[in-house]
Amino acid sequence: MDVLKKKIAVLAGDGIGPEVCREAIKVLEAVAERFGHQFTFDQQLMGACAIDATDDPLPAQTLRACFEADAVLLGAIGDPKYDNDPSAKVRPEQGLLRLRKSLGLYANIRPVTAYDALLAHSPLKPERISGTDMLIFRELTGGIYFGDKGRTDDGQGAYDHCTYSREEIERIAHRAFQAAETRRRKLTLVDKANVLETSRLWREVVQQIAPQYPEVRVDYLFVDNAAMQVILNPKQFDVILTENMFGDIISDEASVIAGSLGLLPSASVGDQVALFEPIHGSYPQAKGRGIANPIATILSGAMLLEHFGLQEEADAVKAAVQAALDSNILTPELNATSPCSTEQVGNFIAYQVAGGIDCQMYKENIAVGMSTII
Numbered sequence: 395m396d397v398l399k400k401k402i403a404v405l406a407g408d409g410i411g412p413e414v415c416r417e418a419i420k421v422l423e424a425v426a427e428r429f430g431h432q433f434t435f436d437q438q439l440m441g442a443c444a445i446d447a448t449d450d451p452l453p454a455q456t457l458r459a460c461f462e463a464d465a466v467l468l469g470a471i472g473d474p475k476y477d478n479d480p481s482a483k484v485r486p487e488q489g490l491l492r493l494r495k496s497l498g499l500y501a502n503i504r505p506v507t508a509y510d511a512l513l514a515h516s517p518l519k520p521e522r523i524s525g526t527d528m529l530i531f532r533e534l535t536g537g538i539y540f541g542d543k544g545r546t547d548d549g550q551g552a553y554d555h556c557t558y559s560r561e562e563i564e565r566i567a568h569r570a571f572q573a574a575e576t577r578r579r580k581l582t583l584v585d586k587a588n589v590l591e592t593s594r595l596w597r598e599v600v601q602q603i604a605p606q607y608p609e610v611r612v613d614y615l616f617v618d619n620a621a622m623q624v625i626l627n628p629k630q631f632d633v634i635l636t637e638n639m640f641g642d643i644i645s646d647e648a649s650v651i652a653g654s655l656g657l658l659p660s661a662s663v664g665d666q667v668a669l670f671e672p673i674h675g676s677y678p679q680a681k682g683r684g685i686a687n688p689i690a691t692i693l694s695g696a697m698l699l700e701h702f703g704l705q706e707e708a709d710a711v712k713a714a715v716q717a718a719l720d721s722n723i724l725t726p727e728l729n730a731t732s733p734c735s736t737e738q739v740g741n742f743i744a745y746q747v748a749g750g751i752d753c754q755m756y757k758e759n760i761a762v763g764m765s766t767i768i
C-alpha cells in the first residue's frame with residue numbers, strides 16, 4: 395500500500411489544551427506506525443498563548459499553517475485573566491471565532507454516546523441514557539456569536555445582534571439531513587421560533603428542504619423544551635440541527651449523558667480544511683495537574699482519520715478508547731478510587747492502537763509507578 399502522507403496543523407492552545415493534544419498526537423502517531431502512514435504535526439500558537447507571544451490571538455502564521463495543512467487539530471483556548479476582565483479588548487476567544495470564520499467551518503458535528511461502561515458515572519438514571527446515540531449539528535460561523543456587538547451610546551446598555559441568512563441555514567441543513575439519512579432517519583430542529591425571527595427563518599428553510607429527504611422524519615422543538623428533553627429522554631434524538639449558541643449549550647448539557655465533558659469530540663467542516671477539537675474548553679483549574687481527560691481530543695483524532703477516509707484506522711482508535719473505558723483506565727472525574735493520569739490514559743490507548751496490551755498488566759504497571767510504558 396502507498397504511504398499516506400498528511401500534514402496536520404496543531405493548535406494546542408491554553409490550559410489543558412497542550413496536555414490533551416499531546417495524547418491525541420501520540421495516538422495518531424501509533425496509528426501511523428501500525429498502518430504505515432506518515433503524519434507530520436505543525437504546532438502553532440492560538441488563544442491566550444498567542445496573545446502573550448504576538449498580541450494577536452490568531453497570528454497570520456497560524457492561519458497560514460492551517461490553510462496549508464490537510465486538517466487541523468485543536469486543543470482549547472481561554473484563560474481566567476481574560477474571563478475575569480470584561481473590559482479586555484483582545485481576547486483568546488476572538489482567535490477561535492476568527493479561525494472558524496476564516497476556514498469557513500460552518501458545521502460543527504458533535505456525537506453524543508452513552509457508553510455502557512460509564513452508565514453508572516452519569517448522574518442520570520442508567521435506563522434513561524443507555525443506548526443514547528445522537529449527532530448534534532451546530533451551526534458554527536453565524537448567529538449571535540458573530541453579529542454586531544457593543545455598548546449603547548450612553549454606556550448603560552449592551553447589544554449582541556443575531557442574524558442568519560437563508561444560505562447559512564441551507565448549507566448546514568443539507569449536511570444534517572444527509573447524516574440523518576445514513577442513521578435512524580430522524581432530524582430535530584431546535585430553535586426558539588415562538589420568539590425569534592431568526593428561528594422562524596430556520597423553520598422555514600428546513601421545511602422547504604425536507605421534501606428532498608422524504609425518508610427523514612422532521613420534528614421541531616423549542617430550545618427550552620429541548621434542554622429538558624435531552625436529559626429526560628435522550629434516546630428520542632437521532633440528529634439535532636441547531637444554531638450556534640443553542641448548539642453550544644445543548645451539547646455541553648448532553649455531555650452529562652456520556653459521563654464527562656472530557657469525552658465529547660467534534661469535527662468542524664466547511665468547504666476548505668476541516669478542524670477537529672474536543673467540545674470542552676481550556677479547564678484552567680486542571681492545567682499541569684495531569685487530571686484532564688484526553689479522550690475527547692483522542693476521539694476528535696478518530697474523526698480526523700474518518701475525514702481522511704481512514705475508517706479502519708479510526709475504528710482502531712475507537713476500539714482502544716472502548717478498551718480504556720471497559721478497563722477503568724480513566725482520569726479522576728470518571729475513576730475516583732484508582733485514577734489514571736492524562737498521560738497514562740493516552741499511553742494505554744496509543745499502546746492498544748499500536749498492537750495491543752494486556753489491560754491487567756497495564757494497571758499493575760501503573761500501580762507500581764511505571765507511568766510511561768510507551
Ligand SMILES: NC(=O)C1=CN([C@@H]2O[C@H](COP(=O)(O)OP(=O)(O)OC[C@H]3O[C@@H](n4cnc5c(N)ncnc54)[C@H](O)[C@@H]3O)[C@@H](O)[C@H]2O)C=CC1
Pocket residue numbers: 410414469470471472473474477487490654655656671673674675676677678685686687688690727
Ligand atoms: N473551544 C474552546 O476552546 C473553548 C474554550 N472555552 C474557554 O475555556 C475556559 C474555561 O471555560 P469553562 O466554562 O470552565 O469550560 P471548560 O469546558 O473548560 O470546563 C468546564 C468543566 O468541564 C469539566 N471538563 C472540561 N474539560 C475536561 C476534561 N478534558 N476532562 C475532565 N473534565 C473536563 C471540568 O469539570 C470543568 O470544570 C474559558 O476561558 C472559556 O472561554 C470554553 C469552551 C470551549
Ligand SMILES: CC(C)CC(=O)C(=O)O
Pocket residue numbers: 487490539642673
Ligand atoms: C468561544 C466559544 C464559542 C467556544 C465554545 O464554547 C465552543 O466552541 O463550544
Ligand SMILES: [Mg+2]
Pocket residue numbers: 642643646673
Ligand atoms: Mg462550548
